[in-house]
Amino acid sequence: MEEIKKEDLSIILNSHYQQFIFIYTPFCGTCKLARRMLETIENIEGFPTFHTLNASLFPEFMQDYQVESVPCLVMMKKNQIQEKVYAFQSVPDMYRKIESYLNR
Template identity: 25%
Template sequence: MRHEVMKESSEKEILKLLDEKPPFMVLFFSTPFCGKCVIAERNLESVLTQLPDFPIYKCVVDYAPKVVERLQVTSAPSLKFLVNGEVVHTSFGIRTTDDLYYNLSPYVKKNENPYEDFDWGIGE
């Protein structure tokens, strides 16, 4: 039996998080019975074992139509990086463990948001 690193979140939980606008979070989008989603999730879970307490949430698109619409999710598997409730980066498809670690680890190592001073042209 595999240890579950990333728990599936309900649509209600994710919408509440989006409304709270945390400083940083990542959403992993998948669908049931999707072979590519299973591979992407395994790669992601492999990396997450090295990044404890990482703010990532799994969203099954079939059960979260409001989240899908709100964040304009167009495919699964995909990852959306959010800063203060706004999407700043989207990654599609199966990512290698090296790529995932490279993209996720700066948030853990610095214990802060590396995009904080970057002008994404959103808000304000």
């Protein structure tokens, strides 16, 4: 997982490539569980590195993109959110969801 820095945010958001941004807060226990799920998926060959964004440091992003809670996985491309996932039910469920965006 790769932490987003303020200076890199606009580059990532405007990318023509599919982006996966995991939004969390440091003291959120559910966020830690969700992160472990995503780290498992990230280690599968052919899957991208997820970007991570600390919601506490990016309040403008949270408001502009109407992120309602954490943890949240945002799928976006060309500065457009395609989907926001708030429920991290299982690794296989998240695997299928993420995989569906890889061939778009």
